[in-house]
Structures are given as C-alpha cells and as structure tokens.
Amino acid sequence: MTGRRLHPFTLLAIAGTLPALAWILPAPAGAAATLAVALVLTLTPGAGRGLTGTGSSPGWRPGSVVFRTALLTAAPFWVFLLVLHDVATTVAIGLRITTMVASFVWLVAALEPARLVEAMVAAGWSASVAYVFGATLSAVPVLKARARRIVEAQRARGLSARGGIAARLRALRALALPLVLSALHEVDERALALETRGLVPGIRRTPLAPPPDTPAERAARWALLLVCLFALFRRFL
Amino acid sequence: MRSLTLEGVGFWYPATESPALRNVSLHVARGEIVALVGALGAGASTLLLVAADLAPRVTGGRLTGSVARHDRSGIVIPTPWTQLSGMAFSVWDEVAFGPANLGWPPHEIAHQVDRALEQLELAPLASRDPVTLSGGELQRVIIAAILAMDPGLVLLDEPAAELDAEGARTLWRLIRLLAKEGKAVLLATSTLDALPEVADRVVWLEDGAIRAVGAPDLLADVAACDAGLGTSVATVWRTSGLPGPYPLTVAQALRRWR
Numbered sequence: 386m387t388g389r390r391l392h393p394f395t396l397l398a399i400a401g402t403l404p405a406l407a408w409i410l411p412a413p414a415g416a417a418a419t420l421a422v423a424l425v426l427t428l429t430p431g432a433g434r435g436l437t438g439t440g441s442s443p444g445w446r447p448g449s450v451v452f453r454t455a456l457l458t459a460a461p462f463w464v465f466l467l468v469l470h471d472v473a474t475t476v477a478i479g480l481r482i483t484t485m486v487a488s489f490v491w492l493v494a495a496l497e498p499a500r501l502v503e504a505m506v507a508a509g510w511s512a513s514v515a516y517v518f519g520a521t522l523s524a525v526p527v528l529k530a531r532a533r534r535i536v537e538a539q540r541a542r543g544l545s546a547r548g549g550i551a552a553r554l555r556a557l558r559a560l561a562l563p564l565v566l567s568a569l570h571e572v573d574e575r576a577l578a579l580e581t582r583g584l585v586p587g588i589r590r591t592p593l594a595p596p597p598d599t600p601a602e603r604a605a606r607w608a609l610l611l612v613c614l615f616a617l618f619r620r621f622l
Numbered sequence: 623m624r625s626l627t628l629e630g631v632g633f634w635y636p637a638t639e640s641p642a643l644r645n646v647s648l649h650v651a652r653g654e655i656v657a658l659v660g661a662l663g664a665g666a667s668t669l670l671l672v673a674a675d676l677a678p679r680v681t682g683g684r685l686t687g688s689v690a691r692h693d694r695s696g697i698v699i700p701t702p703w704t705q706l707s708g709m710a711f712s713v714w715d716e717v718a719f720g721p722a723n724l725g726w727p728p729h730e731i732a733h734q735v736d737r738a739l740e741q742l743e744l745a746p747l748a749s750r751d752p753v754t755l756s757g758g759e760l761q762r763v764i765i766a767a768i769l770a771m772d773p774g775l776v777l778l779d780e781p782a783a784e785l786d787a788e789g790a791r792t793l794w795r796l797i798r799l800l801a802k803e804g805k806a807v808l809l810a811t812s813t814l815d816a817l818p819e820v821a822d823r824v825v826w827l828e829d830g831a832i833r834a835v836g837a838p839d840l841l842a843d844v845a846a847c848d849a850g851l852g853t854s855v856a857t858v859w860r861t862s863g864l865p866g867p868y869p870l871t872v873a874q875a876l877r878r879w880r
Contacts, residue, residue, distance in 0.1 A: 499709040512723060516709070523708045530753075571704050577676050578705035581697045582767065583723030591722045591731060593715065 392598045393501040394508075398606040399426070400492035402613055407484035409616045412477035420480050423487035427451040429495070451494040455487040462486070498523040500596050507595035513586050516579075528568065535563050624692060625775045625806030626650040626673055631687035633672055633830075638683075642668040644831040645687070650806045652693070652774070655797060657817050658810040659841070659851050660827035666810035669827070670697055670777045673808055693774025693806065696720075700780040702760040705767075706752055713755070713763055714739070714748040720771040731770075738770035741796055757784040765793070769800075776800055778809040782816070794820045814841055815853050818870050826851060842870040 391399075407419040428451070462482045466475040498519035505515035539559050545552065626649060633643040643665050650656045658666040671677035674697040678685050699705055710716040717738055721731040739745045742762040747755070752763060761784035768776070778797075782790040794816050797807055801822075811817070817824060818838040826834040826846060840846055842856040844866060852860065855875050856868040869875040 497711060499711060499715065502709050519709055527708065573681075574699060574701060574704035575708075576680055577671070577697075577699060579707070580676060580680050581674060581695075582705075582707065582720035583771065584707075585723075588723050589725045591725055591728060593718055593722050593728070593731070 391495075392596050392602050393496055393504040394598070395602045395606055396492060396496045397501075398609045400488045402609040403488045404481070404485040405613045406616055407481040409613065409620055411620070413480055416477065416480035416484060420484045420487065423484050423491060424452065424455065426491045427455050427487055427494070429491075451490060454494075455483075455490040458490060459483040459486040493522055493525050496522060503592050503595050504598070506590045507592040511586070512584060512588050512590035515590075516584055528564070531567060532560060532564055535560055535567075623652050624649050624690075625652050625654075626692070626695075626808065627688075627690040628669075628672070629688045629690075631669075631672060631685065631689060633668055633677060633686075634684045635668075636682040642683075642830050643672065644829070646830075646832055647687075648825060648832065648835075650775070650808050652806050653801050653804050654822050655801050655807040655809070655820060656823045656825060657821035657838075658808065658825050658827055659812070659814060659817070660833075661849065661851075663829075664827040665830035666827055667700075667779050668830070670779050670808065670810055673697075673775070674777050691775065694771075695775040695777055696768035696771050696773030697777040698765050698768050698779060698781055700783050702757065702764045702784060705764045706760075711751055712749050713744060713752055716752045716763055717744075717767045717770050720767055724771060734770045734772060735766075738766040741769060741799075742766040743792060758786055758789050761785055762789065762793075774805060776805050776807045776809075778807065778811075780811055781809060782811065782813045790816065814851065815855075817841060818853065839870055842868040842874075844868070 403419045403423050407416045410416065410419065428449070459479075459482060463475065463479045466479050466482075470478070501522065502512070502515040502519040505518065506512055539556070544556055544559050547553075628646055628648045631643055631646040632641050634641050646665075646669060648656070648669075658669060660666055668677060671681060672685065672689060673691070674695050675689075675691060676697065677683060707716060707719040710719060714735060717735045718731055721734050726734070736745075739748055742765055744759075744762055744766055747759060747763075752760065755763065761781070765778075765781060776797075781797075782793055785793060790813065797809070797820055801807055809821075818841065821838050824836060824838050824840045825832055826840060826849075828849075834840055834843075834846075841851060841853045843852070844860075846852050847856050847860045847868060852868065853870055855872055856870060859868045859875065860866075869878050
C-alpha cells in the first residue's frame with residue numbers, strides 16, 4: 386500500500402496518530418513500537434516524490450531517501466537528550482521524538498500538497514486555508530532545491546563545503562544568508578502571483594480532481610481516533 | 623471602450639520618499655496594445671502592478687490619483703519560477719489553478735486550459751511536471767495560466783525575457799491575436815525591435831513619469847535613440863551618422879536606401 390493511494394486526510398490521521406501513541410503508550414516499548422511503524426512507512430514505495438520535489442530527479446530512490454532523511458533529522462535530538470538526561474530518559478524521549486520526526490518526514494514525502502488542497506476544498510474548507518496547509522508541506526522540497534542551487538553557485542565561485550569544522554561553518558554561512566534572503570524575497574513575488582491567479586480570501590474554488598474518500602478510509606480514521614482515546618483512557622484512568 | 627484609465631496617478635513604495643510613479647495619466651482601450659518603454663527603474667513594472675490592483679493593495683505603499691478598471695486583469699511578472707502555484711504536478715493542473723480559483727464549472731475550466739495550452743504551443747507538455755521545465759517553457763506556462771483565466775486586460779512585464787527567438791515570435795503573434803479578440807494589452811518590454819509590428823501605442827516612461835506617448839515611430843525619434851530606446855535599425859542608422867529621420871524597421875531602411 387503506498388501513501389499516495391490513500392486519501393490525504395487518512396495520511397494526516399496516520400501521521401498524527403503515531404506521535405500521539407508514542408507519547409501516550411508507556412516507554413520504551415510503546416514508543417519503540419510506534420517508531421517501528423513510522424520507519425516502515427518511510428520505506429513504503431511511493432513515499433518520496435514530495436520530498437525530492439520530483440520523482441524523476443537524478444538519484445531518486447523512493448524509500449531509502451525518506452528513511453535516511455528521517456534518521457538524520459532525528460539524530461541531533463538524541464545528542465542533546467544524552468547531554469541533558471540519563472540513558473533511560475534519553476531512550477524514552479528519543480524514541481518519541483524520532484517517531485514524531487519520522488511521521489512528519491513520511492507525511493511530507495507521501496502527501497502531495499495539491500491533493501491535500503483538493504481534498505480540503507472538496508470537504509468545504511476555504512481555498513486560502515487549504516493553500517496554507519499545502520504550501521507548508523511543499524516548503525521543504527522548495528527550500529531544498531534552492532539550497533542546492535545556492536551551494537552549486539557558491540562552489541562555482543570557489544567556496545568549498547568540505548574540510549574542517551571552520552570551513553564547513555563558513556560554507557554554512559554562505560548558504561544560510563542567501564537562502565533566507567531569497568526565500569523572503571520570493572514570498573513577496575509569490576503573494577503577487579497567487580493574488581493575480583485568483584487565490585483571494587472568500588473564493589469558492591472548483592475542486593479539479595478531488596481524491597476519492599471511501600467509507601473504509603473514513604472508518605479507519607475514526608478507528609485511529611478511537612485507538613488514541615482508548616490508549617489515553619487505559620494509561621491515565 | 624476603455625479597459626483601463628489612470629488619471630494623475632502617483633505611487634510610493636513603503637518607506638520610500640521619492641515616488642515610483644508621478645502624475646501618470648493613461649488609458650488602454652479594448653483591442654489595443656500599449657507598450658511601456660523606459661530605462662531600468664523608470665516605473666513600467668510599478669505601473670503594471672497598479673493596473674493589476676496589486677499596488678498598493680498587496681505591495682503596500684501609497685497611491686494618489688484615480689485608477690478605473692473596467693475588466694478583470696491578469697498580470698505576468700518577469701520571474702516565472704516564483705509564479706508557480708506549487709500545488710500542481712503537471713502543466714495542465716498548473717494552468718488550471720487560476721480558473722479553478724474563479725469557481726468556474728469543470729467543463730469551462732477544461733475548455734479554457736486546453737485553449738491556452740494550444741495558444742502557447744504547450745499541449746505536448748501538458749503532463750510534464752512544471753519543475754522540470756526550462757525557463758522559456760515555464761514562461762509560456764505562466765502566460766497560459768493567466769490567459770486561461772480569460773482576463774479582459776492582459777498585463778505583461780517583460781514577457782519575452784525568458785523566451786528564445788521562435789518562442790518570442792509566437793508570443794508577439796499571440797498578443798496581436800488577443801487584441802483582435804478584444805482584449806486590452808499593456809506590456810512593459812525592452813525588446814524594442816518587436817514593437818513596430820506589435821504595439822498600437824508606445825508610452826515612454828522616465829523617472830516614474832510619462833515623457834512621451836505616440837505611435838511606434840516614437841522608437842526612431844532622436845531623443846528616444848539618445849536615451850537608448852530606439853530600435854536596432856534606428857540606433858545603427860544614427861550611429862552611422864546618417865541623416866534623420868531615422869528608419870524604424872529594416873523595411874523602412876531599405877526604402878530609404880533606394
């Protein structure tokens with residue numbers, strides 16, 4: 386089963402349920418179980434197009450890219466936790482945080498922003514609100530692509546991102562400043578473009594191809610909510 | 623019948639003292655193509671943003687004078703990569719983004735999108751992911767996306783900037799076709815050689831104010847050539863020290879030689 390075949394609301398429900406259960410269920414067993422599920426999801430075929438920007442980009446590998454991204458994103462949290470806490474606490478909180486990170490990375494990879502917008506509009510949400518959700522998810526590949534272009538431009542000017550820590554920090558500064566400034570500049574131009582293309586408050590957008598939402602998926606979403614409530618009840622009452 | 627009327631328009635961007643536009647009065651009729659020319663910073667892009675009702679509503683700033691818009695407008699900004707919706711994985715969906723926002727019925731959206739793709743010769747690219755397109759292809763997609771919304775007033779800021787020679791020729795033909803259909807076209811361009819064949823009127827902007835308005839012959843004017851706003855033929859004629867009046871096009875130059 387690929388993430389892209391599921392309704393966007395179902396993907397959101399799964400990505401929300403796993404972190405919720407990770408924090409509700411007793412650690413480390415409960416968090417380890419939710420993390421295992423989240424990591425399996427990152428290896429699901431079909432996850433990856435959203436994260437890489439395009440499925441046809443060179444070196445694109447569906448699952449492994451998402452899996453690796455999830456682990457690399459979570460790694461710094463483990464370092465900080467180990468500095469601040471004992472091993473048992475580090476493992477307990479680390480597993481939960483990694484579940485959150487892996488679920489979010491999988492969601493960004495599996496959920497096409499356009500399908501989410503279509504689904505939200507079809508469900509009666511305002512197009513502007515739906516766009517904000519969609520744009521948030523699409524920000525990751527957009528920023529990643531821009532960062533790659535900036536790195537290439539800086540390399541062409543002789544800046545190397547390799548070497549010792551000092552050289553890497555210099556390279557990071559040369560990347561961060563243009564990345565932030567160009568992102569801020571693009572926000573202005575994107576706002577003008579969206580306005581002129583009719584994305585203004587109060588519009589009634591026509592759903593072009595609303596994703597099918599089957600009764601089984603709707604039932605599954607309710608079931609996920611009930612599982613969370615049941616786990617909460619068992620844990621605290 | 624006028625599509626756009628500006629009367630004594632002045633505009634200041636936020637936190638700036640000097641105006642980007644000063645006392646601009648201009649009208650564009652339906653079926654007319656008006657070209658804005660001028661040096662960098664002359665105010666052509668700002669004038670288009672004002673005409674599109676984006677300045678000061680979205681950009682901020684202060685507007686004086688009056689602007690009357692009689693048709694819905696669509697504007698193409700010169701950086702196509704910042705105009706992608708980010709919500710489409712195919713060119714067809716990208717072009718349909720605007721019409722869908724207008725709440726049109728699906729069959730009308732499909733009709734307008736297919737028509738715009740044909741006009742820009744983009745039908746073979748309809749299923750391509752927009753992020754995989756070249757700059758020129760992307761520019762044509764954005765122009766198609768605006769035309770698919772069927773605006774009465776088409777505003778184009780350097781529309782040929784990313785296009786190759788053939789793509790630019792297709793665009794200029796399309797602009798003439800749009801005018802024939804009754805749309806008003808206001809465009810800012812530095813591709814001056816195309817204007818004698820395309821524009822009905824040329825507006826020369828300088829420091830945010832209108833310096834001259836006239837037929838495309840204006841681009842063979844001595845003062846325009848002095849300001850770097852003459853066509854290539856007029857500029858070469860002038861540089862060669864040949865006597866005026868300068869020819870505007872190759873055809874005019876040939877007639878003068880004979």
